[in-house]
Amino acid sequence: MKKWHLIIDVEKCVDCNNCFMSCKDEHVDNDWPGYTWPQPRHGHRWINIMRAERGQYPLVDVAYRPTPCMHCADAPCIHASKGSITKRADGIVMIDPVKAKGQQEVVNACPYQAIWWNQEQEVPQKCTLCAHLLDQGWKQPRCVQACPTGALRAVCADDTEMSRICTAEKLEVLQPEANTQPSVFYKNLYRFNKCFIGGSIAANRKGIVDCIEGAKVTLLQGKDKLAETITDTFGDFKFDQLAKNSGKYVIQVQKPGFSAAEVTLELTSSTNIGTIYLS
Known part of the structure; x- marks a missing residue:
């Protein structure tokens, strides 16, 4: 029927x-x-x-x-x-x-x-x-x-x-x-009904702050690698479809020619972590 x-x-x-x-x-x-x-x-x-x-x-x-x-x-x-x-x-x-x-x-x-x-x-x-x-x-x-x-x-x-x-x-x-x-x-x-973690990657080069395109950004929870993405022209990245109040996450950033960076956060709701500066 x-x-x-x-x-x-x-x-x-x-x-x-x-x-x-x-x-x-x-x-x-x-x-x-x-x-x-x-x-x-x-x-x-x-x-x-x-x-x-x-x-x-x-x-x-x-x-x-x-x-x-x-x-x-x-x-x-x-x-x-x-x-x-x-x-x-x-x-x-x-x-x-x-x-x-x-x-x-x-x-x-x-x-x-x-x-x-x-x-x-x-x-x-x-x-x-x-x-x-x-x-x-x-x-x-x-x-x-x-x-x-x-x-x-x-x-x-x-x-x-x-x-x-x-x-x-x-x-x-x-x-x-x-x-x-x-x-x-x-x-x-x-x-x-889900959450995202997003932000931007930038660097200060000779006194000028530039967006970093093509940086590899990895999302981890504990020892598990959940996702990986590449920053866009504006240095932005975003990981979506995450559960609310789902605990601690780690953001790792890598880009040839720069030192790696890492940010840890507790996710309760969708979060813009702001700009991560590479050196």
Whole structure:
């Protein structure tokens, strides 16, 4: 049985909010009988774009993570809903607004904070993946259609095909420890939830500070060599996809004609170690 999935590439999202606005355009003041009641004009973000800033000036990385309903196979909201929330055969999780009226508790049941409370109508609401459009033959929901960078993709595939795609594209899910089996997968999620160590290599030659291009920079943890890179034209280097609070690291720098340098640091979050000067 084929099911609907979303693939979101964090690296391609530029925070343009086209997805957010298209969702508003589709659902604000529009009642879709059998699917959902109108979305409030303000307060709801059925696709919520989260922002993460890593590093320190001047080495800063900003990433954006669109976050809709995960349409989980084992959805906590379903367990808390007393029958008002169901999962369709095509994988889309739906809230029946009539049955769910007054059930504010299902908002707190979602570990992804993807369910919103409509105070006026007293009903929980969320992304429907534009099921009313897909049922009419649309190939993608409005948010995917509106994305100009290709950060959002809708895929209708069976479990075997989706598993192949996940492996080939190295996809991840949010909060895997929640064991909800989401139908929304992320690419390049490290931009949001991992750390980097970066810096610059320079040297003072005859009173002039020069960037050192082509220096070999090695990252070690204990006795293990984790990665190696070469500085760019500006003398910059960067090691990414490191876990937060992952302990002590050693940076070693080598460049023919200069003495070697070494820096030790404790990594808690993304860190710009500044400039390492060779002599």
